[in-house]
Amino acid sequence: xxxxxxxxxxxxxxxxxxxxxxxxxxxxxxxxxxxxxxxxxxxxxxxxxxxxxxxxxxxxxxxxxxxxxxxxxxxxxxxxxxxxxxxxxxxxxxxxxxxxxxxxxxxxxxxxxxxxxxxxxxxxxxxxxxxxxxxxxxxxxxxxxxxxxxxxxxxxxxxxxxxxxxxxxxxxxxxxxxxxxxxxxxxxxxxxxxxxxxxxxxxxxxxxxxxxxxxxxxxxxxxxxxxxxxxxxxxxxxxxxxxxxxxxxxxxxxxxxxxxxxxxxxxxxxxxxxxxxxxxxxxxxxxxxxxxxxxxxxxxxxxxxxxxxxxxxxxxxxxxxxxxxxxxxxxxxxxxxxxxxxxxxxxxxxxxxxxxxxxxxxxx
Amino acid sequence: xxxxxxxxxxxxxxxxxxxxxxxxxxxxxxxxxxxxxxxxxxxxxxxxxxxxxxxxxxxxxxxxxxxxxxxxxxxxxxxxxxxxxxxxxxxxxxxxxxxxxxxxxxxxxxxxxxxxxxxxxxxxxxxxxxxxxxxxxxxxxxxxxxxxxxxxxxxxxxxxxxxxxxxxxxxxxxxxxxxxxxxxxxxxxxxxxxxxxxxxxxxxxxxxxxxxxxxxxxxxxxxxxxxxxxxxxxxxxxxxxxxxxxxxxxxxxxxxxx
Ligand SMILES: Nc1ncnc2c1ncn2[C@@H]1O[C@H](COP(=O)(O)OP(=O)(O)OP(=O)(O)O)[C@@H](O)[C@H]1O
Ligand SMILES: [Mg+2]
Numbered sequence: 099x100x101x102x103x104x105x106x107x108x109x110x111x112x113x114x115x116x117x118x119x120x121x122x123x124x125x126x127x128x129x130x131x132x133x134x135x136x137x138x139x140x141x142x143x144x145x146x147x148x149x150x151x152x153x154x155x156x157x158x159x160x161x162x163x164x165x166x167x168x169x170x171x172x173x174x175x176x177x178x179x180x181x182x183x184x185x186x187x188x189x190x191x192x193x194x195x196x197x198x199x200x201x202x203x204x205x206x207x208x209x210x211x212x213x214x215x216x217x218x219x220x221x222x223x224x225x226x227x228x229x230x231x232x233x234x235x236x237x238x239x240x241x242x243x244x245x246x247x248x249x250x251x252x253x254x255x256x257x258x259x260x261x262x263x264x265x266x267x268x269x270x271x272x273x274x275x276x277x278x279x280x281x282x283x284x285x286x287x288x289x290x291x292x293x294x295x296x297x298x299x300x301x302x303x304x305x306x307x308x309x310x311x312x313x314x315x316x317x318x319x320x321x322x323x324x325x326x327x328x329x330x331x332x333x334x335x336x337x338x339x340x341x342x343x344x345x346x347x348x349x350x351x352x353x354x355x356x357x358x359x360x361x362x363x364x365x366x367x368x369x370x371x372x373x374x375x376x377x378x379x380x381x382x383x384x385x386x387x388x389x390x391x392x393x394x395x396x397x398x399x400x401x402x403x404x405x406x407x408x409x410x411x412x413x414x415x416x417x418x419x420x421x422x423x424x425x426x427x428x429x430x431x432x433x434x435x436x437x438x439x440x441x442x443x444x445x446x447x448x449x450x451x452x453x454x455x456x457x458x459x460x461x462x
Numbered sequence: 463x464x465x466x467x468x469x470x471x472x473x474x475x476x477x478x479x480x481x482x483x484x485x486x487x488x489x490x491x492x493x494x495x496x497x498x499x500x501x502x503x504x505x506x507x508x509x510x511x512x513x514x515x516x517x518x519x520x521x522x523x524x525x526x527x528x529x530x531x532x533x534x535x536x537x538x539x540x541x542x543x544x545x546x547x548x549x550x551x552x553x554x555x556x557x558x559x560x561x562x563x564x565x566x567x568x569x570x571x572x573x574x575x576x577x578x579x580x581x582x583x584x585x586x587x588x589x590x591x592x593x594x595x596x597x598x599x600x601x602x603x604x605x606x607x608x609x610x611x612x613x614x615x616x617x618x619x620x621x622x623x624x625x626x627x628x629x630x631x632x633x634x635x636x637x638x639x640x641x642x643x644x645x646x647x648x649x650x651x652x653x654x655x656x657x658x659x660x661x662x663x664x665x666x667x668x669x670x671x672x673x674x675x676x677x678x679x680x681x682x683x684x685x686x687x688x689x690x691x692x693x694x695x696x697x698x699x700x701x702x703x704x705x706x707x708x709x710x711x712x713x714x715x716x717x718x719x720x
Contacts, residue, residue: 310577317576318569325563328552337538337567
């Protein structure tokens with residue numbers, strides 16, 4: 099049927115676009131735009147993860163801002179909280195022997211700051227978020243209906259209050275002074291010397307996520323979760339363990355939000371409580387809708403663009419309102435997303451293998 | 463032992479008693495039809511057998527094992543599959559993909575294996591597509607494999623749903639009004655297909671209003687009226703049962719002519 103497309107040409111197009119943008123910004127002397135673009139690409143990872151959950155599996159989450167914030171705050175806290183006072187404790191020495199404690203000079207004086215290594219903090223951040231998502235999702239996903247939306251909405255409000263109210267997490271100021279995350283010579287860092295490098299790191303991560311999620315939605319499990327979206331009763335009657343699959347997809351989606359949160363905390367050298375506000379959660383939801391709901395490439399392109407404009411301050415004081423308007427406009431004018439309306443079917447799923455003889459006959 | 467046994471199944475929806483102590487057995491290898499007027503509780507009975515609703519009272523056994531209380535996917539794994547009265551396909555998926563969901567139980571690739579597209583997952587996927595296309599061929603829809611399921615005619619959608627249910631390789635197949643909305647030719651083909659399915663060893667339990675089809679292919683008929691079993695037996699016997707004739711008074715010639 100229609101325009102079934104291969105992913106590799108599209109990935110090449112993404113890569114080419116990323117390079118062209120970087121080169122032309124360089125030529126135009128606007129290299130500093132890359133900073134906001136890098137951030138926007140990280141936010142797009144949250145939106146792709148939410149698209150998997152909402153667009154494909156049909157489960158609405160209003161807590162992705164909170165999952166993002168838990169990831170970011172966990173990384174930020176573990177990599178800035180000074181554990182020098184714990185020296186001598188058995189567990190600390192054990193961690194130290196395992197090589198997961200790093201030391202650096204304090205920013206303010208000559209004292210030594212001992213913290214968890216950023217790579218370990220990253221892993222802990224993602225795992226912690228996945229566990230929390232499982233706890234939130236388990237009771238609500240055993241039922242059919244929009245219970246997950248309600249549960250995650252409540253959850254997001256609670257997390258926001260906790261972050262704003264906890265002095266140990268910097269209360270309203272959040273956490274600052276988050277060090278860079280280095281893996282194998284590459285550093286996720288906001289320093290202007292590594293700006294270009296970080297722009298490409300962000301794109302590499304986002305495209306890797308895109309490829310993995312594309313593989314997923316076109317597989318046995320992906321079909322099962324699209325089936326849940328269309329008819330949960332029929333999916334279950336065909337043998338799909340719907341509560342389990344919905345929970346697993348929520349965990350994957352939350353893990354991606356946490357991953358983006360953690361990477362951005364390192365990139366921005368800090369994180370604040372506004373990340374967990376329901377404005378942010380609704381924004382992600384609006385971006386999934388604007389990207390075309392069940393459309394991973396749409397999610398990546400649209401959210402990178404809109405978040406970039408938002409970060410550049412284009413929407414001024416109406417920043418949050420713009421995303422509300424987008425949501426209303428999508429519902430009213432193009433419930434299938436703007437791409438359908440424009441006749442572009444970006445996410446047409448292509449069967450991985452075509453059975454021998456009818457492979458061509460169905461195509462028009 | 464019968465393949466499926468229902469014992470004293472009772473279902474209340476608020477004050478409405480949809481099923482009032484229904485008991486029956488489905489023997490292996492036969493086509494059993496459930497007939498009865500609108501609202502008799504036929505679909506409700508199917509929903510109880512496949513686990514979509516828990517009965518107020520009573521038990522259902524498959525191979526002597528109690529299945530009431532199990533979830534639909536667990537009952538599906540025991541070899542029960544079904545179609546729905548108001549066709550419940552996945553409209554945003556292709557015809558082939560719909561049947562592939564029917565093959566879900568026979569795959570093992572998990573989320574991570576699927577995302578990484580591991581070699582085992584690729585092999586499994588390839589085999590699944592071959593198998594699913596065979597089920598589509600069986601119902602005569604192979605050439606529609608890549609079409610969107612939402613865009614087919616009602617008759618074709620019923621066939622896709624049948625292929626999807628067959629894809630689970632059930633031992634017991636529940637069909638809720640498979641012939642409704644089909645023209646005469648399609649109904650004739652359906653009768654042939656259903657016989658072929660039975661001859662392959664799949665037991666069929668079918669709700670159907672088309673009396674000539676029922677009389678034609680059923681080995682055994684169960685008649686429900688207002689949630690109560692009023693007759694049960696081979697077609698010839700049920701057709702001449704005075705209680706059945708009384709229920710079908712308006713459609714008497716229908717029953718008689720089958
Ligand atoms: N989920 C439900 N909630 C409340 N009442 C229900 C529900 N499902 C069915 N009923 C009622 O139970 C009775 C039996 O319904 P059911 O669908 O089983 O009938 P049926 O024999 O399949 O009829 P038809 O031939 O019209 O399909 C009807 O009166 C119906 O309104
Ligand atoms: Mg019915």
